[in-house]
Amino acid sequence: MAEPAVNVKLIKERLAFLKGGRFKAWLEICAHCAYCSDSCFFYLAHDKDPKYMPAYKVKQTLDKLYKKKGEVTWEELEKMADIAYGDCTACRRCSLYCPFGIDVAVMIAAVRGILCGQGLAPKGLQDAAKHHWETGNQMAITEEDFVETCKWMEEESEEEMPGLKIPIEKKGAETLYVLNAREVKFYPQDIAEAAMILYAAGEDWTFPDLGWDMTNLAMFAGNAQVMAHSAKLVYDAAKRLEVKKIITSE
Amino acid sequence: MKYLNLILALVVVIALAGIPAWSQQEEVLQGIMDLKSKAFVQHQRPSVRFDHYLHETILRCRVCHHDFNVFNNRNEGKGSKCSTCHKQKPNKDIPVPLLTAFHKQCKGCHENYAKWGRTTGPVMCGTCHTKKLASNDN
C-alpha cells in the first residue's frame, strides 16, 4: 500500500506557529540528565525501558520535527504518533521532576496537534471529534434522541420520586448540568440518578438542548479547532440560559 | 605483544622520573635573588627568581626603587625593599598593598614594554612563579 503524502507545508506552518519562548527555551536547555525518567509510569511499568523516558519521547517527536524543519517521512510520522498517543498520557508528572521544569506534556500535545493535521490521530478520537463538530456531542446523538432519553428517564423515576422533572433548555435556571455523551447513549439511568440528587437537593437546574456534552476528545486528539468548538458549545449554553454555575458529571 | 603494555608502562615511568631530574639542573648566578618576603608568612605560589643584575643594567634605580635618592632616602644609600613601606594591609599613607606592589612593579612594567613593542620579561603567572624553584627553596 502506498504511503500517504506528508503535508510538509502544514507541518512547517504549525512548527512556526508553535515556536514561542517556551518551546525555544525548553528544547534548547534540556540537559538530557534523566531526572525525568523515574517520574514516568510508562517507563517504570515497562521495567525501566529507556525508550519510555520522557526526554526521549520529546527528542523523538517535537525535537526531531524542529531539527528536520518538518521535512519528515510518513513512516517517521507514524512512529511519532505511536509515541505521542501511545506512550504518553500528558499527565505532566515529568515536569515536576525536571530541574528546569520543562513541560513535556505540552510539547507532546503540540506534536499531537501536528499529527492530527496529517490525519494520524487514533481513529476513535478522530471520529469523536468529527461527531462533536457535526452534532455537538461525541457520540452523534441527535437532539431528538436526547430529549426522548430524558423523557424516558423522567417516567422511569416517577415511582421512586414522584414529581421529578428533567428540565431541558430552561432559561434563567440556577445551574446548568452537563454530562458525558456515553451516559446518554449507554447508561441513561445515570441521568435519572443525577436528576434525583439535584431534585432532592432542591436545585433549580436544567439541561441545555445543545452543548450538553462536556467531554472533549478533540483535545486528546490534538484537534484545536474542534477542541475550541466543543468547549464553546457548553460556554454558549451557559450564556444562553443565563445560569450561575455549571455542574459536570463524572 | 604480551609485553607491550609492560614496556609502555616502563617508558612512562622513566619519562616521569626524568622530569624532576631536569628541573634540578640549576645554575646559581650572582645577582639573582629570590623574592621571598617574610610579610607573606606562607607564599601561595612558588617564589619568584629575580635577576637584579639584568635589570640594573637596563633601568635606572628610580624606576623600581621609587623612594631612592642618593642624598635623602629611607635606607641610607641602599635601595629599600618593597616591603619596607608596602604592607599586606594597605593604610592611608601607602594605599598599595604589598602583593599589588610586587605585581605592578614587575608585571605592569613587562606589560608596558610589550605594549611598546620592545623586548620584555615574562607576564604569565607561572613564568615568574616557576615550580622548579620552589622545590629547591622549601
Place this chain on the structure above:
Amino acid sequence: MYQFVTGPMAWIAFGIFFLGMAVKVVSLFYLTREKDKVVFNHFSWQWSLKSIIRWLIPFGSRSMREKPLFTIITFSFHICLLITPIFLLSHNIILEERWGISLWTLPESVSDILTIVVIVTVVFLALRRIALADVRIVTSAYDYLLLAITAMPFITGFLAYHQFSNYKFWLIFHILSGEIMLIAIPFTRLSHIFLFFMTRAHIGSEMGQRRGAATW
C-alpha cells in the same frame, strides 16, 4: 599570543557572553509575551521564587531525593564550577591590576581541590551518560562536546597551575578554553545558567498559581 587572548579576545568573549545572554533573555521574554500569553496570566512571584529556591537547595525536590548520588555529584559540580573561577586568587589579581577591583579570594590549595572536584564530577557525568541506559538513549555527541567545553578550562587551568610540562601552552589554552566556554554559553544549552530561572519561574507559577501544586 598571551597579549591577544587576555586583551581583545577577552573583551570579545565577555562581550558576546553578556550581550548574547541579554539579547537572548530579552528576546525570549518578548517572544513569550507574543506567542505564549499563557505564561503570564497565572504568573506569581511567590510560586516562582519557591520553585527556584527549592531547586537550588540540594535534595530540595523529590527527584533529587530519588537519585541521591547524582544529586550530590551535580551539585558539587555546579557549585565548584561557579565558585572556583570567581574567587580564584590569580583571576582576582588580574582583575585588581586591570580595574582595581578584587573580590574575596580562596586559598590556592582550596581552589586546587575545587578544580579537582569539577574534573572528577565531569568524568563521572560522562561515565554516567555511558553507563545508564536511560541517560544513554538521550545522549548524543553534542552532550559530550558541551561537557568537554565546560571541563576544558578546569583541566587546562589545573595543568597550568601545576606547571605541567609546557606551561605557556597550557595557560594560553586555559584562557582560550575559558573564552570558548563564555562564547558558547548564549548559543548552547549552557544558557541554562540564566534560562533556569525563567523556566523554573514559569513551571512554578503554572503548577502553583494555577493548580496549587508544588513543583518539587
